Amino acid sequence: MSKKFDTVAQLSAKGTVEGAYIKSVQDYARFIVGNDKNGIKAEVTTLSEQERKEGINKQFQSLLFKYAGKPNSAEGEFDRDYKIYASLDNVQKMAGMLISVATDAVTPIYANAMGLAMLAEFHYGGYNDSFNYEINDPSLFDVTRMGDRDKHTASQRKEKTNKPINTEFFGLTTITNLAEILSGESMVAEDIMKMALSMNVKLYTLVVEKFKEKTEAISDATLIGSGAFNEKSWMQKLKACSVANGSKCVILGDAIALKDVIPSTTALQILISDAYNTTLGYMDRFNTYQVVGFETTSNYDRSAVGLAENRIYGFPMGTNTKLIQVAVGATMSFRDEDDKNEDLSARISFKRQLGVDLVTTQKVARWNLA
């Protein structure tokens, strides 16, 4: 009889408390199994990987034959037949289904937790749906003098336009095999969650990069400035941005960039609040404008993804629509049909149709810190 707790040992590799618990359960199991009950003598050994796989195959033998519709056959034959189990439609699709469901459930929660809700708005569609955004001119009409009886000679008009976002597929592929899954060496649930989170990190990266790319392209001189931080000049840019948007903007930036946002004269710098030193690392309010630090998160290779450390922005808040529009089309996952080799490797691909672009009528102010 094989040792039954090998899989459990894999699940809890590191923790001392859990390890001790598992060890005690194992010891008890060995005691139970090792007792000579009804003439059955148990043999407890540490199995090699090969022995483990063979043991598993034996356990599943009757189930395999049942699904394969075959009568029980000699022991030597079962080496080939575990493939039938793995080739079952439901088994193949199971990992794929789990990934799709996990990702769609995790995306809104995780994306919002990373501060994406400030920048982006999500729109969901189906496979190859086209995403078209209606843009309305937010400006007002010009009022001029006119005569008592007459109308103006010239009439005014506001034009409407729309902008499509093109989507393309983003995806990743992982590989595992059935023996690893069954023996506990490969944790499918963990892999699936990692795939879902990887996709969300990619989405976050796409949105942040698009924001940085588009704000760098702003050329209006009333909204951009550069050089050492100048309090009055920055206030002028913020004012221009706020009136263009119809609401007061906030000062947004990476926490390190925001450290430059301080009063200009040394005497006034004693007004720096506790937030600078105690809670945030930057002033939480500056000249009546709220200051918001943008969260930094890690990329798939553990590098930082966030705003640049030498940029601060005047950012529109309090409006209904966000700057970046994200179009999410189909979420698809599937197992590669070509992988049917001896070790039953499962190559699982997960892909998502995504489109990210700037669609807004809001303005943003930008300062390039020296």
Next chain:
Amino acid sequence: MSGILYEVGKNIPKCDKVSGTINEVIYGGTPLVVGNPLATDFGLDALTLYATGGKQVAIAYVCTKPLDAQGYPVRTIDRREYAYQANRIIDAFIPEVNVEFGVIGANITGGTSAVGKFLEPANGSKLFASNDTQTADVPSFEVVRTYEQPFENGTFEGAKETVYVVRTRYNG
């Protein structure tokens, strides 16, 4: 991109109206010559593109219900994409002297003009030619004013089209 007619002038409603068909894709602001009533639909007139020697043109309105080549409604709300497909009924007005209206660069050969120039229809063309002086016996429209019309495109800068407001001149 199609052209647009801007009905900026207050006298346009007082002008004569025509409706007709032409076997061309037509957009707002296109100069057309009014022919005889259609034999099949006598309430409609045959319309043709300008030919040298013509003394009067009608200016097409912007299509209000645009269809694509297959006859389905177009998906855009940008009026610069609106056009009448070939053989669809077009509404136009016949401008009298001193009537003002506006067109954009897409209505003009070369894409630009300036205050003081004259937009005149060209032979066989849907576009106006921008000339420095008025040509005798040809419908002439003088550019009297330009303004920038915003066309928001979703970016931080937005986009603008120059609208050329023209006034119909006596062409002798």
